[in-house]
Amino acid sequence: MKTIKGPAVFLAQFMDDKAPFNSLDGLCKWAADLGYKGIQIPTWENRLIDLTTAGESKTYCDELRGKVNDYGLEITELSTHLQGQLVAVHPAYDLMFDNFAPDDCKNNPKKRTEWARKQVISAAHASKHLGLDVSATFSGSLLWHTMHPWPQRPAGLVEMGFEELAKRWLPILNTYDECGVDVAYEIHPGEDLHDGVTFERFLEATGNHKRCNILYDPSHFVLQQLDYIAYIDHYHEFIKAFHVKDSEFKPDGKRGTFGGYSDWQDRAGRYRSPGDGQIDFKTIFTKLTEYGCDVWAVMEWECCVKSPEQGAREGAPFIASHIIEATQKRFDDFAGEDIDKEQLKKILGL
Template sequence: MRTIKGPALFLAQFIGETAPFDSWDGITRWAADCGYLGVQVPTSDPRILDLARAGESQDYRDEFLGIARQNGVDVTELSTHLQGQLVAVHPAYDAGFDAFAPPALRGNPRARQEWAVDQVARAIRVSRLLGLDRMATFSGALAWPYLYPWPQRAPGLIEAAFDTLAARWRPLLDLAEENGVDLCYEIHPGEDLHDGVTFEMFLDRVDGHRRANMLYDPSHYVLQQLDYLQNIDIYRDRIRMFHVKDAEFRPTGRQGVYGGYQGWAERAGRFRSPGDGQVDFGAVFSKLTQYGFDGWAVVEWECALKHPEDGAREGARFVRDHIIRVTPHAFDDFAASRVDRAAIDRALGL
């Protein structure tokens, strides 16, 4: 067993236009002041991390890590959620996801995809250069519009979508292997990898690639009504990242899992700050600790009700209170006796 590291904070939801959220120095000072020991860093905003400079300049990397450490936090992992999303985009989502790409590439899906693949590859290399061994990402999605089996899908459509998805990611997984970095796909609605079955469909097509792993976030499983504790039992060897995010699912006579096109606050299933929802985090931390999870507990703030800065400060305390310092010995060692073969034989009647 291992003691989980933390608390850490995913910065994506906090980067903004005003201080302290508009600079690397400011946001890391703020995170440390909230009680965090680490930060998970998105790679889509050069104010926080310039991927091109990080790949080219040791001085820039040293400064980046040095500012974080001076301010009291470690860099836990890099994230390519937005770029990973663009590795595979169904045409129905072109307009919505174009905003994730540079303006010059919008309206050009092929160029956007090439840029996204290059960005993920850069982030893999930069992860290694920063001494990190895992990276968060999304898989993207080609089959998501066909989630519900009506109208009937054309034979082979889902298989072709997953074949294509695997073909796009295989070179990146191989690059991750060369650099000693695990790609941790956040299992998330809107992605083709949104539950255990779809993760396995992908894994089969990349020949069980050892760098294809999971970012475990129980909130997404609550909203799908999936057993988030058994999920740890099944995929413990593939879970390499952990987002601490809560959720609640309260179906009514009017709406359920699909939410009736309502906004987040009005949906039967909605995200909440840690401790405000229905996730049994005591059991989650216990299982991850039991199975030797060696990563960070990273708060991802996404709450339909609470102010983000309140959620961040509360989240740090919440994680700290849930991390289990593993015991160095069994509780009943005080009653242990020395090995005595003769006594063993007598006890067994031998």
């Protein structure tokens, strides 16, 4: 068994134009004052990191890590969620996903994909320079628009989609392997990797690439009505990162899984701050500890009711209260004795 590290916080949802949320120094002091021990850095935020420079310069990364360490914090992972998303975009989503790309890549899907690929590769080198062994990302999606099979999907479509997705990611995964860094794909609705079956399809398409792993976030599984506890039993060996985010699913006579195109607050399935939803975090932390998952517990705040400030204040003590110090001793060790074969025979009546 292994003790989970934490608490940590993903900074993406807290970025703002106002201090302290507009700089690395400000966010580090804020997080440390709230009791966090680690930060997950969104690499598309150039106010926090210059990813290209980080991928090229160990000196830059040493200085970046030193700055974070000065606040009593560690960098848990670099996140390339937005760039990873752009590695694979179906044309139906081009216009909306252009919002994630630099201006010179907009209206140019080929250039946008190449930019995203280079960004994710830079994160591999930057992670190595920072002494990190895992990086968080999205897979992107070519098939999501066919998620509900109407009209019927033609034979071979799904297989071709995963072959193409793997083709785009394999050179990236190979770079991560050279850098000694795992890729933890967040299993997430909207991505082609959104449950266990799709992860297995992708893993097989990559030839079971050893750097292909999972960022586990149970909130997405509640919204899919998937057993998020059994998921750990199936995939614990692949879980390399962990988002602590809560959610709830409360269907009624008008709303169900698809949500009726409603805003988050009005959906049957919606994200909540840790402790405010339906997720059994006590069992999750127990399972991850029992399986020896070497992960940081990183709070990701996405709540449609509670303010981010309150969510952040409550998040650190919530995670800290769930971290289990893995025992190195059996509770009945006091009754242990040296093996006495003759005594054993007597106990068994032999």
